[in-house]
Amino acid sequence: MSLFRISRTFLGSPLSVVEARRFVTAMLSGWPEAEDAELIVSELATNAVRHSESGRFGGRFTVSIQAEADRLWLGVLDEGGPRSPRAFPHHVDGEDGRGLMLVTELSAGWGVTGDDKGRIVWAVLELLPQPVVWQ
Template sequence: MSPTMLPAAPPAPPLRWRRSFPGGLEEARNVRRFVGCLLTGCPFLDDVLLAADELVVNALRHTKSGQVGGAFTVEIVQDAGRVAVSVADQGGPGEPAALEAGELAESGRGLRTISLTAASWGWHGNGEGRTVTAVFAAERAA
């Protein structure tokens, strides 16, 4: 059989990593290291790191994950030129929203920034737990 007659190789399965962290603000640095080591050479690593940091800080500030004994989980999925970063928290009273922050506001820009840099983002869950995900791709969705 000649090389041109070989069947095409199946696509590689996605790479998936998941790690849980205790609910302290100092863990944001550990998350950035975790993600940075996994995605060395990724062309949009800076955007993924920013999103991971924002999602973690939001989980710690706005959900039960930031309370004593809290925890959160970070998942990274890399597949065919795309990277998804997800943070699963222990739930809270509000819903994640990408709002315009006031000019002098000291916070409130995180999800808005993610919405402008990611190909897509979204969340699912409720007051008992939710997951927020941002997807990055070499080609952004229109």
């Protein structure tokens, strides 16, 4: 069951990462998972701009949020390219390679679909059960 699904496309520039964060915050206002979702989308959007063809002049990336009964699915569609996302556990103390490690820590899981023409890097957050309040 999908409670809602919403997508927004951004220009592939570093400034758009801030807009993508705001988009997530606005869509998930009041949700306990909003902060984690914002951090995850920030890392995935930064990667789309830095490592995929979305970062070339005129490139774009699309952020999607899908809320289901017990989980939140977050996806960033990029414009592909020769490189593929991969986490570097051994680079955890280094300058780079922390983004996807953070996504690993914050999410219940993440993955990649697509190919050099365009990839979706997605992550899932499990929703905290909310207490039922009887009025």
